[in-house]
Amino acid sequence: MQIGKVKRVRLGIFPTPLQELRALSEELGGPRIFVKRDDLNGLALGGNKLRKLEYAMAEARDLGATAVITTGRVQSNHCRLTAAAANLLGMKTYLILVGEEPEMATGNLLVDKILGVEELRYVEGDSYGKDSPLEEAVRELSEELSRRGEVPYYIPNGCRPLHGALGYAGCVRETVSQLHELNLAPDWFVVACGTTGTCLGLLLGSHLYCHGEAKVVGISISRPADFLNEKLEKGWEEATGFLEIGAGMPGGGPRIHDEYVGKGYGIPTPEGVKAIRLLARLEGLILDPVYTGKAMAGLIDLAKQGLFAPGDVVVFVHTGGIPGLFADRQIPYLQ
Numbered sequence: 432m433q434i435g436k437v438k439r440v441r442l443g444i445f446p447t448p449l450q451e452l453r454a455l456s457e458e459l460g461g462p463r464i465f466v467k468r469d470d471l472n473g474l475a476l477g478g479n480k481l482r483k484l485e486y487a488m489a490e491a492r493d494l495g496a497t498a499v500i501t502t503g504r505v506q507s508n509h510c511r512l513t514a515a516a517a518n519l520l521g522m523k524t525y526l527i528l529v530g531e532e533p534e535m536a537t538g539n540l541l542v543d544k545i546l547g548v549e550e551l552r553y554v555e556g557d558s559y560g561k562d563s564p565l566e567e568a569v570r571e572l573s574e575e576l577s578r579r580g581e582v583p584y585y586i587p588n589g590c591r592p593l594h595g596a597l598g599y600a601g602c603v604r605e606t607v608s609q610l611h612e613l614n615l616a617p618d619w620f621v622v623a624c625g626t627t628g629t630c631l632g633l634l635l636g637s638h639l640y641c642h643g644e645a646k647v648v649g650i651s652i653s654r655p656a657d658f659l660n661e662k663l664e665k666g667w668e669e670a671t672g673f674l675e676i677g678a679g680m681p682g683g684g685p686r687i688h689d690e691y692v693g694k695g696y697g698i699p700t701p702e703g704v705k706a707i708r709l710l711a712r713l714e715g716l717i718l719d720p721v722y723t724g725k726a727m728a729g730l731i732d733l734a735k736q737g738l739f740a741p742g743d744v745v746v747f748v749h750t751g752g753i754p755g756l757f758a759d760r761q762i763p764y765l766q
């Protein structure tokens with residue numbers, strides 16, 4: 432199937448801006464660095480999940496869903512944007528969050544409350560795996576909602592890989608056309624990598640719109656590179672199978688770097704905090720401590736190691752996460 436024929440609902444404002452980071456390029460002595468502002472995509476403080484949700488919510492609407500169930504951590508950007516998307520489409524949102532209920536809602540959780548999420552449930556533990564307490568809680572809630580006459584639609588944390596692939600292929604299409612205006616084309620995309628959907632979409636977009644010549648660097652924010660590579664392989668098979676494209680991953684696959692994770696998910700690294708301050712001071716660009724700060728720290732380090740040639744065009748995808756700056760756990764690192 433042609434990608435343009437896959438059902439999609441409009442949720443955000445696209446294309447998002449593409450800005451050149453001249454002062455950062457100068458600081459690093461080349462390459463040319465651009466930032467794709469998916470943090471400015473228009474709904475509930477923005478972020479990368481919106482492009483994926485345009486496909487997930489189209490499916491939900493087609494199935495006649497009246498309520499959306501999704502999961503994430505307490506400070507989930509995905510949950511915030513799912514709730515906003517559901518509001519736009521007149522559906523209720525039920526969130527199952529991994530972690531303890533905090534005394535005071537800050538950051539994303541505060542926005543979830545402002546958005547009027549129908550119900551928030553909390554589960555212990557840290558696993559998203561099969562037969563985890565989280566999976567059990569999703570099953571229970573789905574059954575409960577069906578009994579009450581709702582039609583629930585479940586969106587896994589971060590959206591299905593296929594929806595990520597479709598959404599972020601679209602981001603490449605936009606970027607290619609914006610760079611074309613400047614007589615340029617992307618050599619690299621650099622992005623934070625969590626559930627891998629965004630990376631997968633950039634790879635698909637590179638295949639569809641760049642002859643596979645744009646390379647994708649994914650900076651892990653939590654998991655080991657082997658795990659992420661395996662997940663990407665599976666996602667690639669699903670997405671190319673769905674679109675009936677017989678092709679291997681461009682450039683032999685992504686370059687996943689897991690050396691910028693630090694102590695773990697959501698724990699800022701000194702290099703990430705330094706990158707946040709540097710970009711704010713050089714460019715007035717605000718990054719977040721969980722995803723984009725670590726991804727930018729990776730870009731800066733890889734540039735210093737000489738990964739990019741001086742004339743290369745590097746596109747850093749700003750995936751959002753800004754409410755995370757105002758989460759109680761992050762504030763002490765950033766003052």
Ligand SMILES: Cc1ncc(COP(=O)(O)O)c(C=O)c1O
Nearest residue numbers: 508625626627628629722750752
């Ligand atoms: C702000 C932000 N950036 C990046 C990511 C990572 O994207 P993905 O899950 O598609 O790898 C996420 C979600 O996990 C996110 O919320």
